[in-house]
Amino acid sequence: MSKPNVRKPKPGLVKSPSARDYQREKTGQSFISKHLKKIYPLGINRTSSSQSLSSLSSNDPAQNFSLTRMEKKNTSTTKSATTTVPMPCRLKPQERREKLNVGEQGIGDNNSERGDGLKRCHWITKTSDEVYVAFHDMQWGVPVFDDNQLFELLVLSGMLIYHLWTEILKRREQYREAFLKFDPSGVAKMNEKDIKDIIGNKSLALAENQVRSIVDNAKCTLQIVKEFGSFGRYIWGYMNYKPVINRYRYPKSVPLRSPKAEAISKDLLRRGFRFVGPVIVLSFMQAAGMTMDHLVDCFRFSECASLSDFD
DSSP states (O other), rough: OOOOOOOOOOSSSSSOOOHHHHHHHHHHHHHHHHHHHHSSSOOOHHHHHHHHHHHHHTTOOOHHHHHHHHHHHHOOOOSSSSSOOOOOOOOOHHHHSSOOOOOOOOOOOGGGGGGGOOOOOTSOOTSOOHHHHHHHHTTTTTOOHHHHHHHHHHHHHGGGGTTTHHHHHHHHHHHHHHGGGGOOHHHHTTTHHHHHHHHOOOGGOOHHHHHHHHHHHHHHHHHHHHSSSSSHHHHHHHHHHEEOOOOOSGGSSSSSSOHHHHHHHHHHHHHTSSSSSSHHHHHHHHHHEEEEOOOOTTTHHHHHHHHHHOO
């Protein structure tokens, strides 16, 4: 009886399952790390990357959609002509320089080298854009109670899924003009023409799902105002109307999410808000001074701590 004709694979063409699994896992970790660096100005520990990415999507269908599209683009070389959602891309050299170069102790560049003699949080470097530095020096960590300002910071923080803080801050005045100075009552009344006009404004760089989520979030904000009297009273109620002052020495000590952020995110999602995962909510809380996360050696630490010391 003749032996069956079995074609043997050529040497070197077959990878072991373990090798493929390792390569796939390595690619996934690389994507997660790159994406999360856009969300937060600090270095991300590998051990928390996957958990943080899941917190971005949470139970928000819009965020799940966005992240799914980004994952597909990362793993495929096919370029779709119909895609309208802006995707995170490879950082330009200038943008990479804005990222913190975390050392063994989690310490970045010496920030006093900016020339003004002030020591800042280590994610502000001598190459950081002036608009980003001004945001750190004048707003980040300062308690905000006005409803319009809180809504603005919530919207801007939600944009971190697609953009860097520097990019957002440079367009801030344009966003204020487009969204009626972030007055929730005005934004909630935007009709289809208003929405299409904003989407069509290429200088704003906002996808359709982002614009519609901002309008929907404004409507949800009005419902909160109706229930609690103001959005500020609702959001600050989670903090017992007093900021949390943290005393972090190193950037790596600052968390990506917190129990308070998770609680707020969960309730906002329940109320119909979008783009409000725990990581985004914590960024909002930091910007609005609900949690004061300036490093202890930053010149703004004592200033913001004194602003937070009230009854």
